Amino acid sequence: MTTRQTPPLQHLATPIQPERMTGRQRLTMILLLTASFTLAVDFSILNVALPAIGADVGFSLEHLQWIATSFALCAAGFTLFFGRIADLFGRKRLFIAGMALLGFGSLLGGLATEPGLLLLARVAQGLATAAVTPAALSLLTTSFPEGRLRDTALGLNGSLMAAGFTTGAILGGLLTDLLSWRWAFLINVPVALFVLVLAPRFLSESSNPNRAKLDVPGALTVTAALLLLVFGLTSAGEKGWADQFAWGPLAAGLMLFAVFLIIEKNTAQALIPVGILRRNNIAWGNAAGILAFATETSLVFVLTVYLQQVLGYTPLGAGLSFAVLGIGTVVGGIVAPKLIGRVGPKTTIVSGLSVQAAATGSLLFITADPASVMLVLAATFIGGVANLAAIVGFMVTATTGLPDSEQGLATGLATMSQQIGITLGIPVMSAVMAAFLHPGAIGQPAGVLDAVVPAIGVNAALCLGTAVVVSIFLRSRPAGS
Template sequence: MFGRRRLFLAGVVLLGVSSLAGGLAQEPALMLAARAGQGIATVMVTPAALSLMTTMFPEGPARSRALGLNGALMAAGFTTGAVLGGVLTGTVSWRWAFFINVVIAAAVLAVAPFVLREPPAGRRPKLDALGAITVTLALAALVLGIDTAGHSGWTRVGAWGPILAAIVLFAVFWGVESRVVAPLIAPALLKRRNVAWGNIAGLLAFATETSLVFLLTLYLQEILGYTAVAAGLILAVLGAGTVLGGLVAPKIIGRVGAKAAIVAGFVVQAAATFPLAFAGDSRGWLVPLLIVTFAGGVANLVAIVGYTVTSTAGVPGEQQGLATGLVTMSQQVGITLGTPVMSALATGWAATTLLPGLRFAIGVNAAAAVVAGLLVACFLRVPKASA
C-alpha cells in the first residue's frame, strides 16, 4: 500500500521515537506505550527489509547470499543486544538499553535513503482490516492460553478457554481470507508448498532455539549459580554460532539445495541439543554446553536461512511483500509461542527442584527439532530453480 522503502524508513523513525520515550519514561503507562511502539516499529521494518532484499536481488545465489548475511546480522544483533543490554543495565542505567536504539535509528536514517531502491510500484492493494483484526486476536488468545497454562497448569479453564477461542478465530480468519478481494494472507499463496511448509519450518526453527536460550538461561543462573551478566556472556557463544551459520548457509544451500539444508540444520540442531537433556548441577558441564550450543546455533541459522530462501522462492515480485510478511509472522509466532510452551513443560515436570523439569523440556526441544526435520523432508517441495 505505501511502498517497501517508505514503510522501512517510517518504522525506523517510530523505533527511534519509541525508544526515546521508553528511556525517558517515569511511569508504567509511558513505558508500556513505548514498548508497544517498538514492537510495531519492528514489524514494520522487518518484512519491508526482507521484501526489499527479495526484490532487489534476483532469485538464486545472489538472493541466498543476501538472506544469509541478513540472517547472520540478525543473529549478531540478537546476541549483541542481549549482552549489551545486560552490561548497560548493570554499569550505567537501564535507560541506555533504550537510548542506544535512538542512536542506531539516527544512523540508519542517515544512510538508508541513499542505498535503498524501491522497485516499480504496482497496483495499490486494499487493506484487509477484518483479516488483520481476527488473526491478531487469534494469536493473542493462543499466546494467552499457553502462558496461562505455563503458570497455572494445562487443566485450568483459563488456559483452554483462550486456546479454543484462538482456534475459532483462526477459522474465522481463514473464512475472511477466502472471500476478500485483497487478503492479508492470500490462500493461493499458501497453496504453494514451499511457502506453507517453509514457514512451518521457520516457526519451529525460531520456537525451538529461542526457547532453548530461555531454558539455558534458567539452567546457568538457577542451577549452576552464574550471574545474569555471566550467563549472557556464556550464551554469546551460541550467538557466535548463529552468526557463522548465517554466513555459511548460502554456500550449503548452493551445494545441497534449500530443502536439504533445512533438514540437515534441524538434524544437527537436535543432535546438539539432546545431550543437554542430561545436564547435571556441576559446573563441569559448562565446556560441553559451550560446544554443543555453538554447533546448534550454526545449524539453526542454516535452517532459518534455508526457510527464508524457500518461502520466497518462485513468488512473483508483486507478492513478495505478502511472502516476506509471512516469513516475519512465522518468526514472531515461533519466538512468542516457544518460550511459554517450554516454560510450561519445565515447571510442570519440576518436582522439588527445577533441574528435572529443565532436562525434560530440553529433551522435548530436541525432539521437536527432529519432528521439524521429518516434516520438511516429507512435505516441503521447492521450485526447481531454488532446489
C-alpha cells in the same frame, strides 16, 4: 483439468546472475541489516534489566512481565498486516516510518518515569518491529534477484538477527550494570537516526504497481487472532496451561483464524490469497521456520534457568555464556548460502535441524557439576550453526517463486512465523519444566535439574520430528499438473 504448479525451489532456467554486489547493493544491505539487527537486540535486551526497571519506574512484581508482553503482542500481532501494507503502499515508506517510530519509542522508554509511559514505549517498539521487519526483508529480497546473491543476503540477515538475540542479553546486562537500564532503550536512538538519514537516499521504493484495496476485515481478524494467540501463549508460560487466561485467548484466537480463512476465501482482494498457502514451499517452509525459531530460543531460556539456578551463574554471566551461540549463528549464516547452493534449501533445512537435534540431545548429559558448562558451550555453538542454516533455508524457501509484488506478503508470513516461533517456544518449555518440577524442590539445584533435562529432551525431539516431516512433505521440484 490443470492444476497450478508449485514454483521450483531449484532455479533451473534462471538467467545468469552477477557474481558480485554493486556498491549500491552493499549500502542497501548495510542499512537493512543494521535495522534488522537492532530490532533483534530489542527482543532480549530488557530481560536481564526487568527487576531494575520495575524498581525505578514502579512496576509491581506480578505486572513486570507486561514490559516484555506488550512488545511481543504488537511485534507478532501486526507483522502480517504491515507486510501487506508494505506491498500496497511502499516498502521504503513503511521502513522509514517504522524506524522513526522505533526512535521515538526508544527515546520515550529511556525517559519514562511511570509504568504507563514505559508500556507505551514498548508498544511503539513492538509496532515498529512489526512494520520494519517485513519491510526490510522484502526490500532485501527485491534488491537481490533469486540466486546466490539473495541467498548470501538472507544468510547475513539471518545470522545477524539470531546473533542479535544473544547480543541483547549480553548488552542488557552490561548497560544495566555499568550505566543504567535506560540505555537499553536510548542506544536505539542514534541507530534509528543513522538509518533515517541514509535510507531516503540509498533505498529504492518497491510496491505493487497495481495497487489494490486493503482487505480491512481480513487484516483486523488476523491481527486480533494473532494478538489473542500471543497473549494466550504468554499467559500459559506465566500461569500454566490450565489458567483461563491461557486457554481462553488461545481458543478465541483459533476461532478467529477460522473466520479469517472464511473471509479470505470470499474476498477478491484478500490479505492472504488462499492459493498462496497451498503452495508447498510456502506452507512447509513456514512450518519449518516456526519450529526452528521455537526450539532455539526456548533452549536458551531453559539453559538460562540451568546456568543460574543449578550452576549458580549471575544473569550477566549466563548471558556471556551464550556468546558462543552468537558466534555459531554468525558462522551458520555464512555457511548456509554455500550449503544451499550445493544441496538446495530443503536438504539444508533437514540437515540443519538434524544436527541441531543431535547437539541439543547431547545436553541430556548435563549435571550439577560446574564442568558441564563445557558441554553447554560446545552444544550451543554447534546447535547455533545448524539452527541458522535451517533458518536461512526456511527464508529462501518461503520467499522463492513469488513475484516482487508479493514479496511483502511472503516476508510478512515468514516474519510472522519467526515471531510465533519465538513466542511459542518458551511457554511450551516452561510448561514441560513445570510438569517435572516438584513443589518441594523449587529453588533446589537438583530439583531444577530434574525439570530442565526433560525440557531439553522435548526440545531435541521437536527438532528431529520437524526434520523428518520436512524431508517427507517439502518438495524440491514443481508439482505435476
